[in-house]
Amino acid sequence: MSLKRRQWNNLLEALENGSCIVLLGPMVSTVADGELPLAAQFAKELSETLEDEEVTFDQDHEHNLTYIMQRFMTIDGVTSSDPGYEAKKFYEKHDGQINSIQKMIADLPVSLVINTSPDDGIVQALKQAGKYKTIHAWYNYHQESYPEIELPTAEAPLVYNLFGHYKDPQSLVLTESDQVEFVSNVVKDQPPLPPKLLRQFDSFKTYLFLGFDWEQWNLRLILQSLNLEKESNILAHSRQDGSLQNKTRNFYESSFRFSFVTDNIADFVKELHEKYSARSGVEVAQKKLLIVADPKDESFRDELHKNLKPLPLESWHSGLTGAGEEVAETFKRRMESADIILLLVSADFLASDTIYNNEWPMALQRHQDKKSNVIPIITRPCNWQQLKELTQMPSILPRKNLEVGKAIASWENQDDAYQMIVQDIQEFLK
Numbered sequence: 001m002s003l004k005r006r007q008w009n010n011l012l013e014a015l016e017n018g019s020c021i022v023l024l025g026p027m028v029s030t031v032a033d034g035e036l037p038l039a040a041q042f043a044k045e046l047s048e049t050l051e052d053e054e055v056t057f058d059q060d061h062e063h064n065l066t067y068i069m070q071r072f073m074t075i076d077g078v079t080s081s082d083p084g085y086e087a088k089k090f091y092e093k094h095d096g097q098i099n100s101i102q103k104m105i106a107d108l109p110v111s112l113v114i115n116t117s118p119d120d121g122i123v124q125a126l127k128q129a130g131k132y133k134t135i136h137a138w139y140n141y142h143q144e145s146y147p148e149i150e151l152p153t154a155e156a157p158l159v160y161n162l163f164g165h166y167k168d169p170q171s172l173v174l175t176e177s178d179q180v181e182f183v184s185n186v187v188k189d190q191p192p193l194p195p196k197l198l199r200q201f202d203s204f205k206t207y208l209f210l211g212f213d214w215e216q217w218n219l220r221l222i223l224q225s226l227n228l229e230k231e232s233n234i235l236a237h238s239r240q241d242g243s244l245q246n247k248t249r250n251f252y253e254s255s256f257r258f259s260f261v262t263d264n265i266a267d268f269v270k271e272l273h274e275k276y277s278a279r280s281g282v283e284v285a286q287k288k289l290l291i292v293a294d295p296k297d298e299s300f301r302d303e304l305h306k307n308l309k310p311l312p313l314e315s316w317h318s319g320l321t322g323a324g325e326e327v328a329e330t331f332k333r334r335m336e337s338a339d340i341i342l343l344l345v346s347a348d349f350l351a352s353d354t355i356y357n358n359e360w361p362m363a364l365q366r367h368q369d370k371k372s373n374v375i376p377i378i379t380r381p382c383n384w385q386q387l388k389e390l391t392q393m394p395s396i397l398p399r400k401n402l403e404v405g406k407a408i409a410s411w412e413n414q415d416d417a418y419q420m421i422v423q424d425i426q427e428f429l430k
Contacts (some may be wrong), residue, residue: 010164010233011272011361014206018154019022021112021205022105023055025212030099031402032390034266036063037211038119042090043068046393050075051311061199079240083178084169091119092165096404098125101210101266103427104273105427106131109154112200112210114226116212120164123159124394128428131157132370139165139193140171143187146194162222183218186225194224203231208266214248220255228256237261237268287429289419290334291317292359293344293379294352300344300379301407307418311426335362340373343390346380346407350387364389373428377421393427397421 003011012022026039036044047062050071057071069083074110098121105113108336115122126134137149138161150159163182166169173182186193204248207228212219214236228234236252238260239242252258262267291310293301301317308315316334335341337338341363366372376390377397384405385391395406398417411417 003259003261006263008237008261008275011206011208011235012276014233015109015276016264016280018109018111019205020108021200021207022108022110022417023114023207023209023212024105024116024122025210026117026212027213028099028100028101029115029119029121029211030101031094032097032099036119038091038094039065042087046072046086057369065174066119066176066179069150069223071178072267073175074278074289081169084172087172087174088166089120089167093402094119096124097121097399098128098395100427101269103128104269105210107273108276111152111157112197113152113157113159115159115161116163118161118164118172120159120161123135126157126159127354130373131155134159137161138168138193139186140164140172141173141191143172143191144168149194149196151196153202153289158197158373160321177216180245181394183221187221198227201227204336206233208235210269214244214252215240218249221321223256229426232257234259237263259387287339287363288334288337289341289425290338290343291315291344292355292363293317294348294355296348297344297346297379304342304344304377304418304421307422308425311422313429331359332362335359335366338366338372340425341366341373342425343374343376344379345376345382345384345390347382349379350382365379369394375425375428376405378407380409381407395424397424399424 007162010254011020026227027037029038030036031038035041035095043063043065046065046068047057050057050068053075054069055075057068060066072078072083072086080180098406105122111262113122120136133156134160135156137147137158139146139166147316149158149160150156163173166172167342175177185191198208223322234256235400236258239262244260248261251356263271291301291305301319302425305315305317318327318331319329343349343360343363363372363374367374374393375395375397376384376393390396397418398406398408398411399413400406400417408417409415
């Protein structure tokens with residue numbers, strides 16, 4: 001079922017007045033656009049471990065993380081801390097991957113996002129969208145207390161990982177036993193969810209659920225713990241494959257007045273993004289982009305500059321310094337006004353005293369002050385991972401499959417690398 005005109009108008013008005021809360025299910029966090037959800041990919045990789053250990057499992061459920069993790073716990077020598085350790089390894093490997101759904105959601109004026117996947121893709125998407133003050137917190141059902149959180153705004157939204165975060169393995173809800181304990185603790189307020197968080201949920205809000213499997217039994221209790229009321233306006237995405245049973249649909253429609261949307265999730269979010277942009281008159285302002293490169297990377301710099309020309313931005317590098325202009329002063333001025341700073345990283349970049357002592361500190365300060373999006377682009381293979389601050393940038397390009405920072409020079413077709421870089425920068429501009 002698609003939304004009717006009245007429902008679209010209500011949703012768009014809720015976005016405009018800051019009364020829309022977005023809740024993201026595991027199916028939103030994917031390996032890449034159109035690919036498996038991260039949880040399903042994690043389950044698939046764990047199932048290979050089960051096969052190696054000769055542990056039997058139902059092949060039809062190799063993508064069901066809760067089931068596969070429960071079977072994983074039967075391996076001799078596996079302890080209660082191993083699931084969290086395995087999850088941390090898996091999600092660290094996929095850190096920094098953001099899909100188009102997350103990017104489009106990040107463009108919307110949403111102040112609160114409840115994330116039920118243990119990754120932080122939506123956090124990074126929000127920061128890429130210029131919301132540098134995004135707050136990230138999560139629930140740990142083993143702790144006796146909760147950290148205080150700030151009241152969220154559209155400029156400084158809160159992302160709350162309800163089922164924990166992979167960097168805090170103890171907080172993760174992975175096995176069926178974890179689910180039972182989690183639901184029990186939430187219902188008993190041991191520990192309670194942060195009061196400031198719960199106060200965001202009232203009957204005047206609109207709630208948008210994306211990427212959930214509504215046949216999961218624990219979702220019903222969790223909804224009750226969030227104080228959702230019948231008077232609330234709740235829109236919920238459901239898969240088109242008919243997997244939602246009638247009795248399940250009837251429960252949510254009668255208990256919480258759900259309105260289910262069965263459009264393709266990517267198509268639905270894209271339509272929402274387009275409708276909001278058209279309604280609010282949002283236009284992409286021309287942003288300023290600065291390319292920082294060592295002279296020995298001029299060929300990469302010039303090729304990238306050429307590929308960026310179709311985008312609505314003002315791109316500049318030191319090779320464009322006008323006659324009579326002082327290079328250092330012009331560069332500093334460009335740096336101080338740049339919305340996006342591209343660092344073309346190579347061995348020569350890393351070895352350059354000029355870059356290390358002048359240009360890199362300025363770019364790093366812009367990043368730390370949240371005044372610019374700083375994006376390292378690896379041009380030639382080098383030991384860029386040794387520069388700690390560089391590895392902590394939200395996005396490192398180019399990417400190929402699961403490899404982050406695959407040097408342009410090592411691509412079989414370098415045009416593909418430039419195209420990938422341009423597409424990512426285009427998302428920054430939205």
